[in-house]
Amino acid sequence: MPRVARSVDEEEEAFNACIQRIEEWWRSPKQAHLKRPYTAARVAGLRSNLEQKYASSDMAEKLWKQMHEHDAKGTHEMTFGTTDPIIASQIAKYSQTLYVSGSLCNSSETYEPGADHADYPWDTVPKVVEKLFRGQQWQDQRQRHYRMLHSKEERAKMDEWDYLTPIIADGDMGFGGLTSTVKLTKLFVESGVAMFHLDDLAIGCKKFTTGEGRTVIPLSEYEDRLIAARLQIDIMGAETLLCGRCDIDDSEYITNVTDPRDHEYIQGATVPIESLEKVLRAASAAGKSVLSARKQWISDSGLSTFDEAVQKVANETEFAAYKAKLGEQTVPIEQRRVIAEATVSKPVFFDWDLARIRGGQYFYKTCVKAMIERAVAVAPLTDVTWGRMDAPKWEKIEKFHQGMRAIIPDRLFLFGYTGQYDYAKAGFTEEMVKNMGVEMAKMGVVWQVQPVWAAQGMNMVVDEFAKMWAEEGIAAYVEKVQKPALAMSPNPDGFGKTSYRGAHFADGLYDAIVSRDY
Known part of the structure; x- marks a missing residue:
């Protein structure tokens, strides 16, 4: 294959010009509201030479x-x-x-x-x-x-x-x-x-x-x-x-708990109990309804978020102090536990792992x-x-x-x-x-x-037409479909008309090919 006939300096100049174009584009009215976590140089480096x-x-x-x-x-x-x-x-x-x-x-x-x-x-x-x-x-x-x-x-x-x-x-x-x-x-x-x-x-x-x-x-x-x-x-x-x-x-579940911003909404058991996964496995083995067993476990476990678990054991003053210390910032579960220990007199039991389902997901509120x-x-x-x-x-x-x-x-x-x-x-x-x-x-x-119109609406329309066609045949088609379609005016280019099907367009292509403008 041929080598690119340009110097490294020319390559650098072209690359820097690309970066500048990207930065200018990002300042345009339509793009300015976006905030990228990467630079224009990163984007330029990932582009092809053929824009x-x-x-x-x-x-x-x-x-x-x-x-x-x-x-x-x-x-x-x-x-x-x-x-x-x-x-x-x-x-x-x-x-x-x-x-x-x-x-x-x-x-x-x-x-x-x-x-x-x-x-x-x-x-x-x-x-x-x-x-x-x-x-x-x-x-x-x-x-x-x-x-x-x-x-x-x-x-x-x-x-x-x-x-x-x-x-x-x-x-x-x-x-x-x-x-x-x-x-x-x-x-x-x-x-x-x-x-x-x-x-x-x-x-x-x-x-x-x-x-x-x-x-x-x-x-x-x-x-x-x-x-x-x-x-x-x-x-x-x-x-x-x-x-x-x-x-x-x-939604009811979240795949994992890696992001502290999600911790406020993840639910767990608030009483010591056998894990949900074991309960469901046992129900399945016994031929019992898994959904019924799941519903019962949710009730027995006191499933709730950590904040709700705190509220269950705290008095009104303690819970107010707990919420005040949380503030508006993101507080991970570990820190929430520390704050609860410092503001609530009773221990708070909360285990989100006990509530994990067969696929490993956590309950999410x-x-x-x-x-x-x-x-x-x-x-x-x-x-x-x-x-x-x-x-x-x-x-x-x-x-x-x-x-x-x-x-x-x-x-x-x-x-x-x-x-x-x-x-x-x-x-x-x-x-x-x-x-x-x-x-x-x-x-x-x-x-x-x-x-979902394409499922509900189209099925309904086709059902109506199919019924009409089966019961009344071509006479009904002519009267209810063909005549109204062909009679529409001014010309809407619709339905069975030659213009709508593109026949005139095809004729135009043929005419342009076989004719000469000179």
Whole structure:
């Protein structure tokens, strides 16, 4: 292979120029809010000599502008999930963005479909994003060609849709170690995604149906996951947006206790008792219900956090003194024990190892305070925040978003609606449900999504059509589908029309090839 024909001095000059460009980029309005734990020199050293530009940057800047316009106006974007380019082309007429759910991809885009356990191949969602983005580009190109076949007067009567709607995608938990997260990020940027989110759940522990909650990772590990993604975006010189999604709401376990910032929320037994793991093993061997045995152990063990264990044995004055000495700083469990000994007259029994489950995880107590602390800690690495909530309880929604904005006033948020939540049972009136999106927008929730529409809504629509087709046949199709589609005016380039299918575009390509402009 040929040797590079440049001196070391020229190499150094080019490297320093690259560092300077990166530093200038980081001072731009869109990048200035981020705080990297690494230098521009580190990024420059990890870059290729061949710098590239990605469509992902254009789409990210478009999305960034949309979200800030919504925030300034107090409005919000409403979208839903899909994996199909045809459906995406119709969403573009009513929504500014698209969402690609990992759960949906796992049930419709994999060789072996599955539930929402993030157990699909790591490149699944980026490939779906690329498919959708290519479809968007084709629709945009087709529409442009078709319009330019007409005069200005004719085009003035046509609809023109912005098919290039920014795509937001589900990155789940990064799919493995940090290098896996780096590779996932690279593929996302190359696919044309505008933004993707990474959560704080543990690899291999995302479960919804066992009667147990999900497992989160320590805050420090979550930070590393987001740093990996941010670093790769910087290496590529992309504007791609990164969302930090906090999934600790209704989670029940944490993988380990290495980060002192998590110690306040880790639970343990407050009475001497046989370990949970032994109790469950014995129940299984005896053919008894493991979930029932687990429930009984939780009750018998007095499962609680260390602070709650202190409160159980302390009088009111002692507990106030204990809390005062804790203050607002991070206090690891060892120091908490020392403070308790100095302020409480009775001994405090607390053993979080007794509560560990078969996989080694510790019990973790979720609350809005913990959500806010996590979201604030990773905010410097991310562009927006998504506090995922299994059940949108209004008090919790307000407390989280208002609490975040009290610390970071200009923070923008994403929000996902659940598919089977009983709003009436939770105390929502019809008026509250109707105004829910508007009220959240006032708190900075500028992007709101129904991720499971592609399962609930599409199944419902197909079920209705299949029933009609089976019972009424082609006559019903002509009357209820074909005639309305072909009669739409002005020309929406929709459904069965030749222009929508790209025939005119294909003719244009053929004509350009076989014709000569001279």
